[in-house]
Amino acid sequence: MTWFDLLGFGPKGWGLALLQGALMTLLVSMAGLIVGAVFGSLVAWSKLSGNRPAAAVGSAYAAVFRGVPELLVIYFVYFGSSALLTGLANLIGIEGFVGVPAFAAGALAVGVISGAYQGEVFRGAYLAIQRGELEAARAVGMPTWLMFRRIIAPQVLRFAIPGLGNLWQVALKDSSLISVTGLAELMRVSQVGAGSTHQPFVFYIGGLALYLVLTSLSTRVFDVAEARATRGLRRPAS
Amino acid sequence: MDLAFLSMTFLRLLAALPLTLEVWALSVAIGAVIAMGLTWMRVSGSKILSAISRGYVFVFRGSPLLIQLFLIYYGLSTFAALRASFLWPFLRDAFNCAVLSLALCTAAYSSEIFRGALAGVPHGQVEAAKACGMSGFKLFRRIIFPIALRQALPAYSTEVISMTKATALVSLVTLWDVMSVALKIRNDTAVTYAPLLVAGAIYFVLNFLIARAFIAVEYYLSAHLRRRVV
Numbered sequence: 001m002t003w004f005d006l007l008g009f010g011p012k013g014w015g016l017a018l019l020q021g022a023l024m025t026l027l028v029s030m031a032g033l034i035v036g037a038v039f040g041s042l043v044a045w046s047k048l049s050g051n052r053p054a055a056a057v058g059s060a061y062a063a064v065f066r067g068v069p070e071l072l073v074i075y076f077v078y079f080g081s082s083a084l085l086t087g088l089a090n091l092i093g094i095e096g097f098v099g100v101p102a103f104a105a106g107a108l109a110v111g112v113i114s115g116a117y118q119g120e121v122f123r124g125a126y127l128a129i130q131r132g133e134l135e136a137a138r139a140v141g142m143p144t145w146l147m148f149r150r151i152i153a154p155q156v157l158r159f160a161i162p163g164l165g166n167l168w169q170v171a172l173k174d175s176s177l178i179s180v181t182g183l184a185e186l187m188r189v190s191q192v193g194a195g196s197t198h199q200p201f202v203f204y205i206g207g208l209a210l211y212l213v214l215t216s217l218s219t220r221v222f223d224v225a226e227a228r229a230t231r232g233l234r235r236p237a238s
Numbered sequence: 239m240d241l242a243f244l245s246m247t248f249l250r251l252l253a254a255l256p257l258t259l260e261v262w263a264l265s266v267a268i269g270a271v272i273a274m275g276l277t278w279m280r281v282s283g284s285k286i287l288s289a290i291s292r293g294y295v296f297v298f299r300g301s302p303l304l305i306q307l308f309l310i311y312y313g314l315s316t317f318a319a320l321r322a323s324f325l326w327p328f329l330r331d332a333f334n335c336a337v338l339s340l341a342l343c344t345a346a347y348s349s350e351i352f353r354g355a356l357a358g359v360p361h362g363q364v365e366a367a368k369a370c371g372m373s374g375f376k377l378f379r380r381i382i383f384p385i386a387l388r389q390a391l392p393a394y395s396t397e398v399i400s401m402t403k404a405t406a407l408v409s410l411v412t413l414w415d416v417m418s419v420a421l422k423i424r425n426d427t428a429v430t431y432a433p434l435l436v437a438g439a440i441y442f443v444l445n446f447l448i449a450r451a452f453i454a455v456e457y458y459l460s461a462h463l464r465r466r467v468v
Binding site: 064066067068069070071072075076079080083169172173174175176177179180187190191194199200201202204205207208211212215216 | 296297299300301302303304305306308309312313314315316317399402403404405406407409410417420421424430431434435437438441442445446
């Protein structure tokens with residue numbers, strides 16, 4: 001079998017399986033980024049709130065998940081959540097082991113890691129909002145929630161795009177570690193293909209190339225998004 | 239979960255720490271050397287060298303370290319010619335492959351950091367040095383390098399810390415580092431949380447110490463920028 005047969009779409013080709021793996025990588029990374037956005041906004045809020053205990057919790061969370069290997073976090077979330085779920089299930093009378101789906105555990109793990117970094121991105125984005133706009137919103141009598149929805153959220157998203165773009169790349173690459181839980185994402189499919197055909201080089205090169213496609217395409221997407229989001233902004237002459 | 243179990247776990251993980259540290263130190267050191275080469279190629283002014291350096295950075299930053307590691311450890315052995323060559327005794331060993339792939343990967347990230355630091359050297363300083371008659375290596379050694387080093391430190395410390403985290407991947411190529419010993423204890427004893435928590439604490443303390451060391455070096459190198467105490 002030539003390289004072309006192995007990676008192609010013929011009857012013995014792994015092309016489709018690899019593409020499906022790439023799709024799964026995209027999905028689990030997106031889910032991770034969204035979970036991370038939830039954790040990240042909580043961290044940003046805790047640091048901006050002026051509430052000392054909240055800020056301490058936020059900082060501790062960020063420090064821990066930045067200081068511990070991603071692989072360890074994935075194992076911990078995967079094994080830990082399954083053990084927790086099994087315990088809960090036994091409590092309500094369901095016997096035996098209850099596993100958390102690999103997708104959910106993976107997205108949660110990538111999410112808590114990403115959230116530790118997204119906190120800083122959101123905090124920086126919030127601080128980049130012109131103070132005058134917040135004062136103006138208060139002056140016209142906007143309640144806090146309306147001000148958040150109309151003034152703060154759109155601008156935080158705008159200023160956060162470059163930082164989120166970087167973290168998206170990190171999430172994409174971290175998602176490869178979810179392969180240890182058996183989720184059929186790109187890394188795992190490459191591994192299975194390498195094992196069953198005894199052609200590891202072909203499959204790891206193919207998988208690597210697909211990762212490069214994913215990362216370079218998403219760089220484009222974020223560039224376009226940034227250009228669109230900032231089209232109304234005046235910029236210093238360049 | 240009792241104290242005896244925790245201390246046994248801690249001691250066994252500590253015994254695996256030297257391997258983690260060895261992989262980390264070697265790959266950071268080798269990676270830094272490769273990174274300097276890449277940075278030099280990028281700023282050399284040669285279009286070909288610069289394109290090679292860009293391509294290298296694109297490939298190694300755009301794909302996960304895990305697939306790079308597997309490509310080197312499992313992939314290269316496919317080639318009969320390589321297995322017959324003098325490189326085989328080196329590449330057969332999981333430890334060497336781990337260090338090699340970690341070093342190649344961190345080199346790509348570090349070279350971008352070094353390039354940014356070089357670009358941040360104020361032009362006036364270089365001009366002043368040239369006006370004093372410095373050029374070539376002396377200009378680099380006395381002016382450019384010290385300034386660039388100081389500017390690279392904050393970002394480089396992040397990269398070095400991410401390397402301690404990356405060493406956990408070597409557990410997937412049969413090496414007994416802290417991560418894989420923690421998994422082994424977890425498997426053998428069926429205790430879910432404790433082994434991973436203790437391992438996490440070890441990594442966390444290690445990274446904390448590295449971060450402190452970088453802050454200390456940065457403080458030492460920026461003595462002239464601090465406000466003078468009169």
